[in-house]
Amino acid sequence: MPRKESPTAAPRRRGRPRASGKTDTRRRILDAAREQFATYGYAATTIRAIAAAAGVDPALVHHFYGAKADLFTASMQLPEDFVRSVSHLLLDTSQSAVGERLTRFFLNLWENSDTRRQLRMTVSSGLTDGQATTALREFVTAEILNPVVVASDRQDAALRLPLAVSHLIGLAMGRYILEIEPLAHADVDTLVAWVAPTIEHYLTGESPTR
């Protein structure tokens, strides 16, 4: 139950110290989470260790941020429902147009200027800082790739998803970071029209014959 108001939590207007105390605790937990993930990676970090580093009870960490995956996305300031949204899109290949829905979801994340700033930072640190790279890889693998691969009945599922994800990451690099023209100023619909069929193919199409 992330971010739900505790029944005993005082409304902010009751007084500055109490409200600020709660805000401080949340921030202390987030800082501890960033520190732990950066130092030990995603897989080896536990809610318990984060709570200890923040000097709070593990139950409070759960109360504020939910599961470890949610705490990780919160520590990267990504949308709260990021993992569930992506997983839902990737798992729901029964419907057609999964390529279009995934491509559009991904581009829309970057079109939002708040999310874009954070995604740029995540991508930059994930590509340049060895520890951040490890944490990002472990997170993506454990929370997004593996569950989808396990749920899929395709033998080559394990390669399909990284191909699709890599293509989308590259698109974001070219459009939002390197800002190569005319990619940087093409409208989203045009990009979706070009890229979605590729993503659809990687996720659900025929395997290549060699």
Added chain:
Amino acid sequence: MPRKESPTAAPRRRGRPRASGKTDTRRRILDAAREQFATYGYAATTIRAIAAAAGVDPALVHHFYGAKADLFTASMQLPEDFVRSVSHLLLDTSQSAVGERLTRFFLNLWENSDTRRQLRMTVSSGLTDGQATTALREFVTAEILNPVVVASDRQDAALRLPLAVSHLIGLAMGRYILEIEPLAHADVDTLVAWVAPTIEHYLTGESPTR
């Protein structure tokens, strides 16, 4: 005529000072080039300015490194014939399998451990350092994208190439930098079989209907 021996250059065995002086001059030119590209970007930097910063005659810069594009790739320790190889591959869409040849060329660059180290650095700085991003974008646009677009008779050529390039960059991120499995350990032929048809489609296929 890059890297050709000058007729008056003393063979290395004749004596250390002369040989080392030549090596020093080459290195001084490269250092000056890196500095100028990083400060002013690719477009605004001239061979003349690099020569002045290195304290040598512009003719000597040409003699050692050839054209500005070659000096830029040398300053990034990329293969000497990088621009010509890529341009040749991209322009030669008359033959089929341009997607396969381009994908294989790109992957083989990264498979070489020396080039990979340099490409990682180039990509990292190009994505995190604003000045390096500008220089890299200007270089790719002026020396690779624009000439191919100009040479193409396709109306939507300007978007096709960045789509292909972005996809390949994303593939390199996923395989060589984030090292997402099983992408990181898939063999090159398997990757080419999956990705080459996409690159081929972006470069030469039908435009999407919207």
